[in-house]
Amino acid sequence: MDSGRRQFLGRCGFVVTGAAVPFALPRGMLQQAHARPDAGASVVMERQAGVGHERFMRLAVEEARKNPKWPFGAVIVHTRTGEILGSGVNTGTDSPLLHGEVVAMNDYVRRQGNQGWADATLYTTGEPCSMCMSAMAWANLRRVVWASSIDDIRSTGIIQIDLTARQVADAASSFYTPQLLLGGVLADHTNRLFREAQRLRESLPDAPGVTYG
Numbered sequence: 680m681d682s683g684r685r686q687f688l689g690r691c692g693f694v695v696t697g698a699a700v701p702f703a704l705p706r707g708m709l710q711q712a713h714a715r716p717d718a719g720a721s722v723v724m725e726r727q728a729g730v731g732h733e734r735f736m737r738l739a740v741e742e743a744r745k746n747p748k749w750p751f752g753a754v755i756v757h758t759r760t761g762e763i764l765g766s767g768v769n770t771g772t773d774s775p776l777l778h779g780e781v782v783a784m785n786d787y788v789r790r791q792g793n794q795g796w797a798d799a800t801l802y803t804t805g806e807p808c809s810m811c812m813s814a815m816a817w818a819n820l821r822r823v824v825w826a827s828s829i830d831d832i833r834s835t836g837i838i839q840i841d842l843t844a845r846q847v848a849d850a851a852s853s854f855y856t857p858q859l860l861l862g863g864v865l866a867d868h869t870n871r872l873f874r875e876a877q878r879l880r881e882s883l884p885d886a887p888g889v890t891y892g
């Protein structure tokens with residue numbers, strides 16, 4: 680994939696379909712999707728991919744608001760039923776491992792046990808970092824939707840490892856095949872949230888040496 684196309688996909692997100700799309704998408708969107716062959720799979724371009732994604736992203740934003748200085752929130756839902764299976768917010772003051780996605784995955788395990796990941800979709804206010812995306816690959820959590828991109832987050836003064844979620848998933852392709860990697864859902868909203876958080880951090884600095892990405 681050339682860099683220009685990767686950048687475009689990275690900004691808009693895309694779906695590699697191998698199974699049913701869980702939420703009702705406009706008919707035209709699906710037709711467009713299946714008309715785009717890519718590496719043997721049907722590739723679906725989605726923008727704001729339907730009410731279902733936005734509804735669950737709003738729940739991730741609710742989680743994020745619990746940590747207004749570092750608003751990384753995540754929810755994990757059952758892909759077909761929409762049942763909430765786990766949720767969490769970044770608690771980096773407790774441990775550098777506790778990014779929102781990891782907290783939500785730990786909550787999922789507490790509630791569901793370490794099973795059923797392939798039937799789940801994770802929604803997160805920020806594009807997963809390489810640690811969190813790797814955790815999803817290890818879990819075989821194949822559907823991931825985020826709002827703000829890594830570049831959006833970095834622009835608000837938060838350090839980021841320079842790997843996109845897609846690049847991490849590609850690097851795990853020997854054992855991990857995502858069905859959905861979709862960015863940009865409610866990004867206008869979460870980008871504002873991250874900018875508000877930046878102002879808050881500037882007025883109320885954290886203790887040195889703590890990172891939250």
Ligand SMILES: [Zn+2]
Pocket residue numbers: 778779780807808809810811812892
């Ligand atoms: Zn992370």
